[in-house]
Amino acid sequence: MKEKTISDHSVKGRDVILLSSWILGILLLGLSIVFFGEGTKNYFLLRAVNSYFEEKNETLRLEKPLPKNDSTHRPSISGDFFSVGGSKDIALIDSLMVEGTSIAYAIILSPQGTLRRMIPLGSHSVVMDERVALQLKALFQQRIETETLERK
């Protein structure tokens, strides 16, 4: 009887160790993709957005990615931040969910955090942008600017 109890304990212990190893291993792998892959992902995004701007004869150009923790005037929403070439403005590349589909935007913010422009990226986003109600856009703009003010 006593032996059985010890054996049960050892099996449980092995299971707990295995489970912890699995969870730790998966989390470490995931975090390393996020941590080490962020730079490459931002570089490809910057290149794609600039090439889109070029195609659309837009004068704006993204310069370089901005680190997420360096956020003097930036909203705390998701998305990637970039500096804008030739100005002190900041570009936020993010998507807005409307009618069940996401619309990708380049959101140009002034150094004070005021929203200057929202440029839809790609043909899908351009079509969907025309269908977005103005009130919804105003709400999105308000949200970005409010969060910016709260962080100041």
Add this chain to the structure above:
Amino acid sequence: MNDRLHADPLWGKYSPLTALTGVALIILGSSRFSFAVTVLGSLMWVYGLTIVTLKVLENLLPRIGRNGIAILLSSLYSYGYYYLFSLFSPIMALEVAFPLALVPITFIARGLYRQMDNLSLSQALGTSLYEALILGLLLMALALFREPFGFGVLTIPSPQGTFEFFGSDLASHFSIRLIVSTAGGLLILGYLVALFRVLRNFYGKYLAQRENK
């Protein structure tokens, strides 16, 4: 106990809420053909890799918390696919991020990994890929209807985002916006489910007749 549970109209296998597994993915992933193609890739990737990993490392799986491991593993592979896709088409990755995030949820809700215990690696892989393919093809079939009628175009994934390879201004002008919205997707899905039930009924009768002969 299990039979009683499965037959229950509320908690059973065919209850309205159980049957809703995957609806969100079907609705959101079929608004554009390019989205459906991307989601099909993700389904094959997540279903295939998760099942292979769980089968190969079967001896290292604990007897407790297997669901948790499957959830984490499928989410990891799903993020890996999203990451690779964002290198291929960064702008489109932003647009399709939400349907892609639903892939591991669909995988877990289906509970496929729990039925793989008695199968060999190749059998398990074949079954999971077949199931992913069926769901992906269903998405593509819906998208082939929704996108041309809702947007007046047909798109495929490209490094510049969604690439329109078929369509015209006239078709776009006369497109029915409701079809590509979530509400329109649900309406179409309702009709599709009704058609599916009729066909399923016919198929059932055909099988019964064949057995009698």
